[in-house]
Amino acid sequence: MHPEGDVPVSNSPILFSEKKMYGKAAICLTLVIIFLVSCSIYIGNVDIRSYFFSLQSAQRSICATDRPLRVYMYDLPPKFNVAMMGRQYAGGAGPVTTENLPMWPANGGVRRQHSVEYWLMASLLYDGEGGEEREAVRVSDPETADAFFVPFFSSLSVNTHGHNMTDPETEVDRQLQADVVNFLRQSKYYQRSGGRDHIIPMTHPNAFRFHRQQLNASILIVVDFGRYPRNMSTLSKDVVSPYVHVVESFTDDDPLDPYENRTTLLFFRGNTVRKDEGKIRVKLAKIFAGIADVHYEKSAATPSNIKRSTKGMRLSKFCLHPAGDTPSSCRLFDAIVSHCVPVIVSDRIELPFEDEIDYTEFSIFFSMKEALEPGYLVNQLRQFPKDRWVEMWKRLKQISHYYEFQYPPEKEDAVYMLWRQVKHKLPGVELAIHRNRRLKIPDWWRRRR
Structure with a gap:
């Protein structure tokens, strides 16, 4: 006889009954889950292969091969692209081809x-030599495509059809x-992937401003994330592009003493x-005023x-690169092709090709606080x-062609x-597509509810 209250737990009738009850519940729940998954697989709403092999599929993707990225480019009428380059290109409704592609003025x-957007489109239209050496080639059959390019000149549309929200011409945009x-x-x-494998250039800060959120699943080509919320544009899926430089490239930069x-x-x-961080430019003008070997001009x-900027750089x-309306600006890339060591002032700038290029090898970085401290930046320079400056200058000459x-x-x-950056994004895109398929709620389950 055990003393009162010292009955072994294993022999307690109440706890034993509870164990049996929980065990039956667990078995029933397991059977229900197996039934639901089996039905989903049978009717095709769940791709069980994507659940187990999505990561392997991503690893076997285009990035694991040396072949060019196969891109299908939609045939959009000229009004969506080259017609905005000039009235002489507005005629006709057919798509742009190699024969009628206008040169950038x-x-x-x-x-x-x-x-x-123009240069990406032109590269897909080009059918000359070196196709196998390129990172992307155009395919005529969308079923064979790795990705899809949308040739809408959204940035040029902003510049052509009004620069602000109240401009009447903005309605065209x-x-x-x-x-x-x-x-x-x-x-x-587009429906098949939810737009995830579609490439859409948006390099102007106001490009696609009215319908931008409706395309946030796609691979966006942007110059930075200054005007984009985090739930729309991220480094995990989007590509940061350089601005196209507007100064002439310095091709004969070979003096005996480049520093002097x-x-x-x-x-x-x-x-x-x-605007925004770009307000620092006015403050810097006061800090640099009157310094003989600093040229700071509105x-x-x-x-x-x-x-004049070409000569000055x-x-x-x-060459100073403070933020513009967004953290980046064309000035940085003007400096690079001028072999003028960039001085980047920003607390949150995103830089193109940074997974391949180390900007600290040819650029100097200052925080906003450091730049606004009188005398600090100039003294550091x-x-x-x-x-060290000569090494940076040499590195600029080596990487400017990028x-x-x-x-x-x-x-x-x-x-x-x-295009290589786009190629790098595709494994993540494929993984997202696979996950979306397996997480899709079966229609028969939605109807039950």
Whole structure:
């Protein structure tokens, strides 16, 4: 006989009954789950293979091969792209081809900085030599495509059809955006992936501003994330592009003493009235005022001023890159092709090709707080070792071709690099598509509820 209250737990009738009850409940729940999954597999709403093999599928994707990315480009009428380059290109309703592709105008001015969409489209139209060496080639059969390119010049549309929300011409831009969204919604390939394998350039801060959120699943080509919420644009799926530089590239930069040849310590020419972080430009103007070897000038982006900037950057050791309306601006890439060491002032800038290029090898970074401390930035540049500057200058000469946009496209140029960046995103895109398929709620279950 056990003393009262000392009965072994295993022999307690109440606890034994509870164990049996929980065991039966667990068995019933397991059977229900097996039944639901089996029914879903049978009717095709759950792809069990994607559950177990989605990661392997991503690893076996296009990134694991040396072949070019196969891109299907939609045939959109010229009004969505080249017609915005000039009235002479507005005629006809047929798609753009190699034969009727207009060259980007040499006097394109500041609009050139937002022309990434043009160069991507042109690279897919190009059917010349070197196809196997390119990162992306166009395919005519969408069933064989790895990705889909939408040739809508959303940035040029902003520059062409009004610059602000109240401009009456902006309604043209709004309608073009709506037409593109409607077109994509009717595409079975867009529906198939939810737009995840579609590539849409949006390099102007206000590009696609009216319908941007409806395309947030796609691979967006942006210059930074300054105007995008986190739930729309991220490094996990999107590609950061350089602006297209507007100054001429420095192709014969080979002096005996490049450091002494550049007599200006720090150079900046540009608009000082900017939004958000760009407000720092006005404050910097006061800090740098009166310093003899610092050229800090308020200037508009006219053709003549662009030529002056070209000359000024080539004669300067360092080129200042404060934020514009967004953290990035064309000035950084103007400095790179001028072999002027960039001085980047920003607390949250995203840089193109950063998984392949180390910007600390040819750029100097300052926080906003450091830049606004009187005398600090200039003193740091004065003390910067000459031999270290020469190494940066040499590195700029080595990497500047990565920022060149040209037609025909060339190996390792900016377009080549952008397509490679898209290629890097595709495993994650494929994984998201597979997960979406297996997590899709079966129609028969939705009807029950």
